[in-house]
Amino acid sequence: MSSRDRHESLEPFEIAVRDSLLARAAHPTPAPAVRRQLLQRAARQQRRFPWRSPIAWPGLFRENQTPPDHRAAQHYMLSVEGLFGPRLGWFSFNQLMR
């Protein structure tokens, strides 16, 4: 049933229910600070967890790099920075493995 059909078929009691909900929702709007804080928190989230960030995953297997012609087969090398974030490079990873 479309919303228009539904509106036409509402009983008086249902109209009262709808009107009371609309009356409560009519005036208040979220404060402008909510948007500003949201974008700040999202930016912080993106900086703090770069491996979870959307921009970290593309290029994880260096799929955008075309292999040189002299290679017989394409090697999928894992980018450690892509997995663990920029602070943990190959050197640190090597240290961890010892």
Place this chain on the structure above:
Amino acid sequence: MSDDARLILRLQSGDLEALGQLYDRHRLPVFRTALAITHDQDAAEDILQEVFLRLHQYVQRVDTSLPLSPWLYRITVNLSYTYVTRRNKWRVPLEDFVDQLIGPANYSPEPEAERRDELRRMQKAIDTLPFSQRVVIVLYYLNDLSLQEIGEILAAPVGTIKSRLHYGRENLRRHLEGRGQTSEAHYEFT
């Protein structure tokens, strides 16, 4: 491809401005739903912010071939449920006490005042509904969603949604007629 889908793709590639635009497009229905369920403006603003923060966090899982609104409503309802259950643990029914004190003085024979009083009594009655029924009443009458759409948002069969709507209306009638107790078992929200 819809505008939402384009914005989601931009957000998936790390463009935070797309998150701002998605917020601008959907903030009012999300905020009003949270406000209608929680009856608390501060909580509704917190829930609104949290919903879009989760959209940013889980944007890679969002299917751009599907509409975004049901996903947003689902997160809104889940966060509202968490808020309401936590609040009910600690809340003292102070509002009821205050209403009893100021009720008779508020009485006015004017039609406009009577109308306002009716709306206020209905709002109070909606607040007394079990959460599962209140959510269905809000999504059906305020957000104008069909039973099918509500079923998809709450991950429940249409028959269950229809039943909750029916008992929700019955309980509102009972409450307004002063018959007290809500009918139907209080199902936990799923």
